[in-house]
Amino acid sequence: MIHACIRKGSFQDSVSLMIISRELSQSPDVDDVSVMMGTPANKSLLEATGFWHACFEQATPNDICVAVRSQSCDASIIAAITAQLDEALKAVSAGQGSGRSLPVARRFASAEQRLPEANLMLISIAGEYAAGLAHQALDSGRNVMIFSDNVTLEDEIALKQKARDKGLLVMGPDCGTAIIAGAPLAFANVLPRGVVGVVGASGTGIQELTSQIALNGQGISQAIGLGGRDLSAQVGGISALTSLQMLADDPQSQVLAFVSKPPAEAVRLKVMSAMKAMSKPVVALFLGVPVSQACEGNVWLASTLDEAARIACLLARVVQIAESQPAVAGKKIAGLFTGGTLAAEAAMVLAGLLGIHPDHGHLHGTMLAHDGHRIIDLGDDFYTVGKPHPMIDPTSREQLILGLAGKPETGVLLLDVVIGYGAQRDPAGSVASAVRQLMAQRIRHAPVVVVAVVTGSEQDPQCRSQQIATLREAGILVVQTLPEATVLAHHLCTCNVVTSPASTSPLLSQVSVINAGLRNFAQDLQSASVPVVHYPWSPVAGGNRRLASLVEQLG
C-alpha cells in the first residue's frame, strides 16, 4: 500500500529529491520511496508509476509529495521516512561540506543586486518553468544556459529569436555542458586552456571531444553548447550561428571544432557555409553523416569524436607553429621529395586544401603544379637518368634548394628526409647545409620557411631523433606526419596575419553567473573561482501560472 504526506512550501530541486528518494528506498520495511515537488507533470508521474495518494491533490508546485510503498500497514512508516527526509534536506541546504558559504539570493531581483555584473543565467529548474525564467534573464540583458529539458520547441524558438535580436546567446534547452571563459558550466570537465574553440549540440559529444583534445596535448578556449534541437529545421541553428560568430571574433579561439548529431540538411548547409566564410580552420563532426571528402576549404570533416579531436589538435599545432615564423602569406610552396609515394601523398593533401584535383600527368615528376605551388618527385626518371636516386645522392636536391635563392616567390620549402639502410649516411646534414645557404641568401630580401618530415626509426643507422635535431638546428620545422607538414606549409602561405580588431563578446572574456536550480552547479562554479550567486528558484505564486503572470506584471 501507499503511505503519503506533503511537506508544504519547501521547494527543492528535482535531482536532490531523486537522489534522496533512492536513499530512502533502502530503509527497512519499505519497498520503494518517491519524493517529488507537486508540479502537474510530477503528479501525473506519481499516478503513472503507482505512487498516487489522494492527499497529493492539495499539493502545489512548492510542496514536496512524499510517497512510500510498503507491504506494511503501519502508519508510523511515513513518520520515520519524513524524519529521514528532513535530515537529508538539511544536509543539502548545508552545502554538503563545501568549505565556503555559497552566496544565495531568494529572489531574482536580489540576485541581480548581489551580482550586478552577472552576464549569464544557468537554469536547471523544472522544464515547464524554465522558459519563463529564461525570458526574464534575456529581458535583463543576460545570456542564458538552459540545462533543463522538457522545454517546448515553440518556447525554444521564441527565446532564441529574442536572444538573436538582443545580441545575446541561448545555450540549450537540454544543454548539458559548456565552458565559457574557463567557467565549467553544468557537466563540464576541467581542461587545459588552449586555442581550440568548441561548439556542440551534444553534451557528452563536447565532453568526449574536449577530453580527447586534452589527451592529445592541446587545450580549449571555449566550449559553447547549443542543445540537441538547435540544428533542427524549426530552430534553424540560431545559436549555432551566433556561437560561430562569437568564436570567429574571439582571439583566443584560433581553431574551431563543431560537433552535432545529424542536423537538418538545410541547416547543415547554412552552418557549413558560415564555417567556410571564416578565416580560421574548422573541424566539423556531423555524427552519422558519411564523410566523402576530408576537407572543404578551411573546413575539415571528421567521422568520430576522437578523429575530430585529432584533427583539431593538428590544426592547433599548425597555427601555433606558424605564429613564430616569418610572414610568407601569399607566397608559394615548393615541395622537393625524394620519396615518390611521399610526394604523391603531399600532392593529394595539398590538392584537397587548394580545392583542386592532383595532377595525374606527372610530367618530369611534377605531382602537383597549381598557382605557383609545385610538388616534385625527384626520384622520377627525369632526375635520375645516369644519376643515383636522390635518397642515395643528395646532389640534385641540394642544387634545387640552392636554386630557390633566386625565386623569392617561393615562401615555403617542403621536404622529406628518408633514412634507414640504403639511404645516405646523413641526409639531414646535406639538407641542413643547403637550407642554411638558401636562408642566408634569402634573409636579405624574402624569407623562406622550411618544413620537413623524417621517414625512419630511432634504431636506424642515422637515428631519427638525431636527424631531426640536425634539421632543427638549421632552423627547419620538423613535424611528425606528412599531412601535418603539408597543412603547415599551406597555412603559412594563406594565413592572414592581419588580426581584425573584432570586438570580442564580453561573455567570452569573463563570466559571472546567476544559478537557478541545481545547487551543485553553483558550488562547482564557486570552487572554480567563478563569481556566482545561487538563486534557489521556486514557482512564483505556488506555481499558479495566471497568478504568476499577474505578480510579474505588478513586480
Added chain:
Amino acid sequence: MIHACIRKGSFQDSVSLMIISRELSQSPDVDDVSVMMGTPANKSLLEATGFWHACFEQATPNDICVAVRSQSCDASIIAAITAQLDEALKAVSAGQGSGRSLPVARRFASAEQRLPEANLMLISIAGEYAAGLAHQALDSGRNVMIFSDNVTLEDEIALKQKARDKGLLVMGPDCGTAIIAGAPLAFANVLPRGVVGVVGASGTGIQELTSQIALNGQGISQAIGLGGRDLSAQVGGISALTSLQMLADDPQSQVLAFVSKPPAEAVRLKVMSAMKAMSKPVVALFLGVPVSQACEGNVWLASTLDEAARIACLLARVVQIAESQPAVAGKKIAGLFTGGTLAAEAAMVLAGLLGIHPDHGHLHGTMLAHDGHRIIDLGDDFYTVGKPHPMIDPTSREQLILGLAGKPETGVLLLDVVIGYGAQRDPAGSVASAVRQLMAQRIRHAPVVVVAVVTGSEQDPQCRSQQIATLREAGILVVQTLPEATVLAHHLCTCNVVTSPASTSPLLSQVSVINAGLRNFAQDLQSASVPVVHYPWSPVAGGNRRLASLVEQLG
C-alpha cells in the same frame, strides 16, 4: 673538350660509379666527370649527355667508360682522374671500413655452394640483365627481390607467372624496400618486431607506413614489397595475392596493412576480395582512391600513410588485448551508455563492423539492436522519467549490469564512464562494484569481458587516471577511444581462437640471401646478422646476349 679512356674488364655497380663520378667532378681543372659501365643503355646516355668519345665504341658492358669534360686540353687530366678512380674502386671493394669481411662468390654456382640454404636472391644489377638472373634464381627454387628498374613489363609477367607456378615470390622489379623475417632488404628501416604484416607496391610508402607504426608503439612482422606495376591490369596483382596468402598463413602477422598507389580497378577488386576472405583484420591504403566507407567487413580503408599506420596500431592493440581474455567468440555485445552521443558513436562504429545501418528508431534508447547485439543510451527518457540521469545516479545501469548475470549469451559488456563537474563522485567505483558481482556470478558458467572508456581529464575532480585504475582493478579493460573499445568488443565476439595449422612459408621464418649487384645491400644484411653471400655479378660473355644465352645452355 672530352678526355676519355676505358678500364677493361672491371665490372662495378652503377651506384658506386655514380657516387665516384660525383666525387671526381670536384677535382681541379675539371668541369664534370661521368664514369659508367659500357652497356648499350649507358653508351646512349653518354652520347645524349655530351660525354661521348670515339674510344667508347670498343667498350663492352664489362668495361668502365671514363669521360672527363674540361676547358683544358692537357691530356694528363685523364691520367690524374683514372688514378683517383682506381683509388676509389679499391676503397669500394675493401668494403669501406666494414669490420667483418663479406663472403663473396664470383659465380652463381659458387654462391649457391657457399650458401646452399639461400632462399632469396636480391638483384640490383643493371635492369637489362635483371630478368635473366631472376629466372636463374627462380629455376633454382629461390624467391627473388628485384631492386633494379628498367625491367620490361613482359619480363615481369613471365617471372611472376613462373614464381606463382613454383610456389615462389617475386618482389619487384623496382622494389625498393622489404623486411622479411627481420632481414632489412635494400632501403629498409630498423623496426621493432611486432604483429603487423605489411604488403606494399611502393617503397617509401612501406617505409613511412612502418616508421609511423613504430612511432605509434607497435612493430612489424614482415614487410613484403611488390614493385610499382604489380597491381596494373597486365600483371594482375600476382605478387600481391601471393604475399597476402603468405601473411594469412604467418602466425606472427596478426594484422595486415596494404599500401599502393591507385591500382587498376579490376585488380583492386581482386585484392579487396582476397583481403575480405582472410580471417585477420586488414588496413588497406590505395593512395588517391577516395574512401567512402571506413570499413568493409574485416578490411579498414585509410586515406593517408599515417592514418593507415594508426588504424593498424589500433587493430594490433585489439588483437593483443583479446589474446589474454576468456573466449567469448560467438557471444553478443551489450553496450550500456550514460552518454547519448557516445552511445550513438559506438552504434555507428559497430554497425560498420557488422555491415548494417544503425537503428534510427531509437525506441527506448536502443541505438543498435542486431543479431543479439544491443547498444543502449540510458540517458533516454525511457530510463530517466522520474529518475536522475545515469551520469548523476548509477542505479539504473548497476541494475542492468547485474541483470546480465542471467544472460549468458552476452559475452561483452561495453561501457562509458563520464567524469567531470556534475557527474557522480566515483562513477568508476559504482561500475566496478556492479561488474565484480556480475563476474563472480558468471565465472561459473559463462565468462563476460567488460570494456570501458573514460570521458574526462586528469584534472577533473574524479581524476581520469584514478578512475581508470579503479576500473582495471575490477578486471575491466580500459582503452583510450570509443572506436577502439567498440572494435575490441566486436573482435572478442568474432575472433576465431582456433589457430589453423597453416604451413608458414619458410621464407618468412628465416632468410638467407644471395646478393647480386650493390655491395652495400650485402653489407647491410651482414650487419643485421642475416646469412648472405655477395655475388658481384658481371655480364656473362661481356654482355653479348646471344653468346650469354649459349654459355647458359652449355653451363
